[in-house]
Amino acid sequence: MPLLACRGLFTMQSAELIPHLFRTEYSKIVTVLGKRFGFAQIEIAEDIASETFLTAAQTWGINGVPANATAWLYSVAKNKAKNYLQRDNLFTGKITAELKDFADEEILEIDLSPQNINDSQLQMMFAICHPAISPESQIALSLRILCGFGIEEIADAFLTGKETINKRLFRAKEKLREAQISIELPADAEMDVRLSTVLTTIYLLFNEGYYSISQNKTVRKELCLEAMRLCTMLVENPGTNKAQVNALLALMCFHASRFDARVDDAGELILYEDQDTDLWSTDLVGKGGYFLTRAASGNQLSKYHLEAGIAYWNTQKADTQEKWEHILQLYNHLLQIAYSPIAALNRTYALSKAKSKSEAIAEAEKLNLTNNHFYFALLGELYTGVDPEKAETNFKIALSLAKTEANKMAIQRKINKL
Amino acid sequence: MDKFVLLFRMDNTMQTPSPEQLEVYMKQYHDWVGGIAAQNKFSGGIGLSTEGRVLLPNNVITDGPYAEIKETIAGFITIKAKDFDEAVSLAKGCPMLKGEGNSVEVRKISGVHNKED
The missing domain is CATH 1.20.58 (Methane Monooxygenase Hydroxylase; Chain G, domain 1)
Structure with missing residues (x-):
């Protein structure tokens, strides 16, 4: 990937400015060009953006970073895009000789104004978060195109290899092309349904960062911040607010x-009650x-x-009755509109805090989540101080079912405390 | 898994609860439904307002359904259960059963006809 290759060149210069510039500007250029060319040619938009940064790497490496780096990048990207459009027009004969003379500038103009960047990014968000592709693909594509993440960073976030991510992105783009997805905001009648897919993807992206088992703290935080940035864009647009x-x-x-x-600094999870x-x-x-x-x-x-x-x-x-009573009621309602095992477990924990451990134990035993290590961790927690033997038995089952080191360590600490 | 409807019937000769009392009732109700939902056995529900109209033969329409009968339907929920026994055991926790004259009727859904959206 040229983009990653040129990142390396910049490490001598400015460690802070350049990677940031890459990420945000890459995304803006790809989105605007993608919107301009249509989703069918999204890869050409990506190539032009990558080439722009390669040119920047070569030039800036010799002459230093120009005063207005962004404007510099835009003008290079515009020229490359124009060249492409001209070649494409000549090749496909879309524009006749007469038309070409006066329409040239207008037709070939690439609009990299803040307004058009913003509009294009919003529209691209809806194109990418399309039910035609899986949520996993939507997240990967969002990270690549809307957030400008490198393949390696995406692979790191998903704890998988670059090859897998490349394949996933390739297939996702292919599917969106086949479905002839257009880059535009959905009509009012469709808005709520399509928005719901976009929100799901944004929340998954956030959770990927928040709950990821990746040790890379920086990448994890950036996933969360990107999810919040995308959601902020929706809030700022009247049609999606x-x-x-x-x-x-x-x-x-x-x-x-x-x-x-x-x-903590080593990337270890600190439990809620132990947080500063x-x-x-x-x-x-x-x-x-x-x-x-x-x-x-x-x-x-x-x-x-x-x-x-x-x-x-x-x-x-503060562990107040009021707090837990509110949390319990909120979980009661949440489970009625959207069941999930984790919400069921959390609701039972809230019940133990708002009412009593014995009531919570009775409810927990009805949950039927015996393949979930959190279920046994919850039972261990509920039996702690009530029946130490049962607490230990449940924590030990949780330990045997836990998949990550962080989870195992957290459970082991609970056993040690008994 | 089958679906069952739990019909809540209330004794309408009882005094209307105060807003504070009503809030307590609602919390108890949601604690119970939340427990069913936590088992992934809640399927949907409908609450009903207290006013209503009852149509009788010969074009007789009464205001409020309760003129002649002592009980009124307060609402219903649908739940998922493998059989009547399970549906009944889920229904047993309904806090309305603490009130004299109230009842919960468990009925299996045998057919559904919905308008397609």
Whole structure:
């Protein structure tokens, strides 16, 4: 990949500016050109963007980084795109000789204005988050095209090889081409349905960063920030600024507020109760509150509203009855509209806090999640202080079922504490 | 897995609960439904407002369904269960059963006809 190759060239220059510039500008150029050429030619847009950075690498390596690096990149990209369009027009004979004379500049103009970049990125978001391809492919493609991540970074986030990611991206693009997806915002009648797919992908992208087992803390945080950036774009656009979008953004702000507290320098997960609350970001909690208020307009109650409500209460560390009663009710409602095993387990934990451990144990035994190590970890937790023997038995089953080192260590610590 | 409807019937001769009491009832109700949903056995539900109209033969329409009968349908939920025994055991926890005169009726769904959207 030329993009990664030229990153290496810049390490001598500016470690901070250049990778950032690559990522954001690569994405902008690909998106605008992709929109201009149509999704069928997205790979040509990617090639032009990569070539632009290769040219930059060669020139800047000798002359240094120009004062307005972004404008420099845009003008190179524009020229390359124009050359391509001219060649393409000549080759396909789309434009007759007479037309070409006066239409030349207008037809070949590439609009890299902030407004068009923003519009193109929004439209591209809907094209990529299309139900024609799997959620996994949507995330990978979003990271590549909307966020400008390198193949290696995506592979790192998914804990897989570059080859796998390349194949996944290739197939995803092929499918979108076959489905003749156009790069545009959906019509009003379709908006809610399509938006729901986009939100699912954004949330998965966020979770990929938040819960990933990848040890690369920087990449993980960036996945979360990118998910929040994409969601912010939706909130800023009147056509997509809906209650559920604000709720999702609130939810991510509340979760992200603990980002610096929940992982130590070695990349190890720090459990909620052991976190240093001084590291919790009050700024993000405030932002979450702002978007949650905005989400309350209208009468829609999406699963994001309920999850955001739960996430809000989790930003309050004090173990009050009020907190757990609210969390329990929110889980009760969440499970009615969207069941998931993890929500069922968390609801049972909230029940133990709001009511009693014995009530929670009775409910836990009905859950039928015996293939899930979190289920046994929960039972171990509930029996702790009630029946030490049963607590140990359950923790040990959890330990045998746990898949990651981090999970195993967390369970082992619980056993040691008994 | 079959689907069952749980029909909630309430004694309407009882006093209307205060807003505070109602809030407690709602919490108890959602704690119970939440427990069913946590087992992935909740399928849907519909709550009903308290006012209504009842149509009788000979073009008789009454305001409020409760003029002649003592009980009223408060709402219903549908659940997933493997048989009547399981459906009944899920229904047993319904907090409305704490109230004298109330009842929960368990019925298996035998057919569904819905308009396609």
